[in-house]
Amino acid sequence: xxxxxxxxxxxEYQTLAPTLPGQTLPWLKQLRCRALxxxxxxxxxxxxxxxxxYTNVSAIEKKLFSPSLSLxxxxxxxxxxxxxxLEDAWSVVLVNxxxxxxxxxxxxxxxxxxxMSMADALTASPAIAPLVEKYLGQAVNYSEHGFIAFNTAxxxxxxxxxxxxxxxxxxxxxxxHVVTQAETMATTRTIIIVGEMAEAKVIETxxxxxxxxxxxxxxxxxxxxxxxxxxxxxxxxxxxAYHFGGxxxxxxxxxxxxxxxxxxxxxLARSDILTDMDQASxxxxxxxxxGVKRQHIDSHTRINHLKPHAIxxxxxxxxxxxxxxxxxxxxVIVAEDAQKTDSQMNNRNLLLSDNAxxxxxxxxxxxxxxxxxxxxxxVGQLDESSVFYLQSRCIDEETARNMLTFAFANEMVxxxxxxSLHDKVLEQVLLRFPQEGIEKSWL
Amino acid sequence: xxxIKNLHVSIADKPILKGINLQINAGEIHAIxxxxxxxKSTLAHVLSGKSGYTVTEGSVTxxxxxxxxxxxxxxxxxxxxxAFQYPVEIPGVSNIYLxxxxxxxxxxxxxxxxxxxxxxxxxxxxxxxxxxxxxKFLYRAVNEGFSGGEKKRNEILQxxxxxxxxxxxxxxxxxLDIDALKVVxxxxxSLRSPERSFIMVTHYQRLLDYIKPDFVHVLANGQIVKxxxxxxxxxxxxxxxxxxxxxxxx
Numbered sequence: 066x067x068x069x070x071x072x073x074x075x076x077e078y079q080t081l082a083p084t085l086p087g088q089t090l091p092w093l094k095q096l097r098c099r100a101l102x103x104x105x106x107x108x109x110x111x112x113x114x115x116x117x118x119y120t121n122v123s124a125i126e127k128k129l130f131s132p133s134l135s136l137x138x139x140x141x142x143x144x145x146x147x148x149x150x151l152e153d154a155w156s157v158v159l160v161n162x163x164x165x166x167x168x169x170x171x172x173x174x175x176x177x178x179x180x181m182s183m184a185d186a187l188t189a190s191p192a193i194a195p196l197v198e199k200y201l202g203q204a205v206n207y208s209e210h211g212f213i214a215f216n217t218a219x220x221x222x223x224x225x226x227x228x229x230x231x232x233x234x235x236x237x238x239x240x241x242h243v244v245t246q247a248e249t250m251a252t253t254r255t256i257i258i259v260g261e262m263a264e265a266k267v268i269e270t271x272x273x274x275x276x277x278x279x280x281x282x283x284x285x286x287x288x289x290x291x292x293x294x295x296x297x298x299x300x301x302x303x304x305x306a307y308h309f310g311g312x313x314x315x316x317x318x319x320x321x322x323x324x325x326x327x328x329x330x331x332x333l334a335r336s337d338i339l340t341d342m343d344q345a346s347x348x349x350x351x352x353x354x355x356g357v358k359r360q361h362i363d364s365h366t367r368i369n370h371l372k373p374h375a376i377x378x379x380x381x382x383x384x385x386x387x388x389x390x391x392x393x394x395x396x397v398i399v400a401e402d403a404q405k406t407d408s409q410m411n412n413r414n415l416l417l418s419d420n421a422x423x424x425x426x427x428x429x430x431x432x433x434x435x436x437x438x439x440x441x442x443x444v445g446q447l448d449e450s451s452v453f454y455l456q457s458r459c460i461d462e463e464t465a466r467n468m469l470t471f472a473f474a475n476e477m478v479x480x481x482x483x484x485s486l487h488d489k490v491l492e493q494v495l496l497r498f499p500q501e502g503i504e505k506s507w508l
Numbered sequence: 509x510x511x512i513k514n515l516h517v518s519i520a521d522k523p524i525l526k527g528i529n530l531q532i533n534a535g536e537i538h539a540i541x542x543x544x545x546x547x548k549s550t551l552a553h554v555l556s557g558k559s560g561y562t563v564t565e566g567s568v569t570x571x572x573x574x575x576x577x578x579x580x581x582x583x584x585x586x587x588x589x590x591a592f593q594y595p596v597e598i599p600g601v602s603n604i605y606l607x608x609x610x611x612x613x614x615x616x617x618x619x620x621x622x623x624x625x626x627x628x629x630x631x632x633x634x635x636x637x638x639x640x641x642x643x644k645f646l647y648r649a650v651n652e653g654f655s656g657g658e659k660k661r662n663e664i665l666q667x668x669x670x671x672x673x674x675x676x677x678x679x680x681x682x683x684l685d686i687d688a689l690k691v692v693x694x695x696x697x698s699l700r701s702p703e704r705s706f707i708m709v710t711h712y713q714r715l716l717d718y719i720k721p722d723f724v725h726v727l728a729n730g731q732i733v734k735x736x737x738x739x740x741x742x743x744x745x746x747x748x749x750x751x752x753x754x755x756x757x758x
Binding site: 449457461474 | 556557558559579580581584585589590592595596598599600601604605606608609610611613614617649666670
């Protein structure tokens, strides 16, 4: 805990508060105040907290990032942005933590679907503002940890997506978070609501300029009864950036949630993926973290089986090279009431260098007696029998090793069901490892 | 084609092969039989270049070249193919990618240009039909989730496409039901030619009902204790390996 940092942010808050959206709403103003008090007292999470044991954020505390005050979109490199934007999706863009209408592409969005900036949602229509009031802070409380408190107090904008009951979205929705200025903090709050029997595919993309900045994004997700959400997170921040991204999910009865977490960028990056599962709901958490140089990438997941008959499947894979460090902490909690739970968790790590490190901590906490739960963890090098198999098929050893490393990661990339996203992730994955001998055009 | 002279091989200082002599000419099929632990698989692995084995004595000449001095991939490009007893699963690499990478490695080694994409597809699909496989197999990850029979069939598919000169088949019949065995045998038989030789390592005589060998050798305790024609396999089926091991020990 570094309260000196906290008090610096708190001091600045007074001047910046008027620029934050929703300040005229008493409930939100109060919420922000309470969150700020919490943050002032405790600061960012400390390694003394069990869930932050392996990730020390003191590097973030040493800096003071500033929110972007300008409500107009700053100049953005169009070619670069195009590289991040998915062509076959509705795309909403946040630049330095603020919505940009001119960069967003929303043509043809069904009228019943609401997709707008958090600032607009808080002030716009009488139908939407109550939704925000109803849901904000319901999937995660600001007291969870310092980043949530920080985000709750400081969010400058964010997005709201509401897919009403029965609506099946014809195209994916991309929530694109970009940072264009050094030393900026992009603090955004997003709410995704998928109504009963509705279906949606959403992609959260994070990218930024080649510089130091802080992303602190919190997404709250509500999947109603028998609804279906596939959420992709493509974290390809700059290699000098700091990233905290939390996804907090509430699944209704029979609701299906599939998450794909591609953690590729950032000097220090942490993801939280937490879901509360109601009866007979299903969740699938897939993750891939790739660390090179001195990257530190932490993936933290928690699956709460609260009711009977829910199914969860989790597989996280990490490839770590150079001096990179990967952290996986996965908790599955099966409540006393959650009989017939079926849960599998897996974490596999591939270390490519003697100086790379993987810290993995799967945890099963089972309070029910009739459940099927399992977990497995591996940390190791490439399988030598696979290397020999490829050599016996005419492929030289170096190419064989490159192929197998790529294949280890590609298994997760192959799960992406959106072609344009698949190709972008594949390109990023290939960039991070030796490609000698890999024929990209054949993939 | 292949000349093995007085081959001694150890694993971690433990002698496994103790003086193997074997001459294989072009077009011949040799079956290597023997009880478990006799060194059959070691012989197959040493010939294909797997690491972890130390050759302490002897030589292996393959088409006038010193086979033991070559890396595993060079042996493969020179036409030595090992069909694995337990083919490895490689999630994340598709079958078709591996086939293309392997075939082009050979072509590059021989100074030929990369195979034309259309010609390649035509070739692969023809072989897939030959082995009674579903084309979907090509786009699945190498051996991932394949049944035992599917894995062995996949080995033969690779063999059919790479057209090796010397095929070493390590316990190809193990884990196969009779229908899968017939398909695999049919695939192998279709590859028989006056230029291509086979070494079939097998514990059972069953495979030899479908692929008729020219020679049968019995390996026991690291040495070839008896050689003969196809009839020897039948004799072994009847009498087992015990009498030969006793003879060798005497």
